[in-house]
Amino acid sequence: MTKSKKHSDNERVPLTFDSIGAEEKEAAIKVLETGFYTMGKEVGAFEELFAAFTGAQHCVMVNSGSSANLLLVASYLHGLNREGLLSPGDEVLVPALLWPTTLWPIVQLGLKPVLVDVSPETMSIDINDARSKLSAKTKAIFLIHVLGIPANMEAM
Ligand SMILES: Cc1ncc(COP(=O)(O)O)c(C=O)c1O
Incomplete structure (x- = not known):
C-alpha cells in the first residue's frame, strides 16, 4: 500500500490523492x-x-457505498438479527450534507428522513439541531463521517 504523504502546516492538503x-x-x-x-x-x-x-x-x-446503505437500512426492517428494529413510518435523522443514496433507501423502504444541520467542525450531524428534531417517531440516526472526519460519537 502507498504511504500517505506528510504535509507541513502551511502546505495545502489535497482533497484526495492516488493511493493505489x-x-x-x-x-x-x-x-x-x-x-x-x-x-x-x-x-x-x-x-x-x-x-x-x-x-x-x-x-x-457489495459493489458500492450506495448498495451498502440500501442493505443496511433493509436489514433493520426485514432481515438478519436486526429485524423489526425499524417499521415503516419511523423517522430517521440524516445529516443535511449527504449522498443521495443515504436518503433514498430510507424513502424507498417507507421510512421518513428528517434532515439535520451539520456542524462546520465535523461536517456531520449537529448535535443541538439533532436534539431539536427528535420526536416520538425518531428511531434511528444515520451518521456519516464525511471525508473520513469523525462525527462526534461521544455526543451522539
Ligand atoms: C455514506 C455514503 N453513502 C453513499 C456513498 C456513495 O457510494 P458509491 O458512490 O460507492 O455508491 C458514500 C461514498 O463514500 C458514502 O460514504
Missing part, C-alpha cells in the same frame, strides 16, 4: 485473470478478514 500503488495493481490484475470479478475467492477471503477485523459475525462485500 504497485501492490494493489498487481492484486487487481491477479483477480481479473481469474475471470471472477464479483464473487470470487478473493472476495470471500476479504469478507472473512474484514469480519474478523471489525469483530462482526459476518461481512458481505
Whole structure:
C-alpha cells in the first residue's frame, strides 16, 4: 500500500490523492485473470478478514457505498438479527450534507428522513439541531463521517 504523504502546516492538503500503488495493481490484475470479478475467492477471503477485523459475525462485500446503505437500512426492517428494529413510518435523522443514496433507501423502504444541520467542525450531524428534531417517531440516526472526519460519537 502507498504511504500517505506528510504535509507541513502551511502546505495545502489535497482533497484526495492516488493511493493505489504497485501492490494493489498487481492484486487487481491477479483477480481479473481469474475471470471472477464479483464473487470470487478473493472476495470471500476479504469478507472473512474484514469480519474478523471489525469483530462482526459476518461481512458481505457489495459493489458500492450506495448498495451498502440500501442493505443496511433493509436489514433493520426485514432481515438478519436486526429485524423489526425499524417499521415503516419511523423517522430517521440524516445529516443535511449527504449522498443521495443515504436518503433514498430510507424513502424507498417507507421510512421518513428528517434532515439535520451539520456542524462546520465535523461536517456531520449537529448535535443541538439533532436534539431539536427528535420526536416520538425518531428511531434511528444515520451518521456519516464525511471525508473520513469523525462525527462526534461521544455526543451522539
Ligand atoms: C455514506 C455514503 N453513502 C453513499 C456513498 C456513495 O457510494 P458509491 O458512490 O460507492 O455508491 C458514500 C461514498 O463514500 C458514502 O460514504
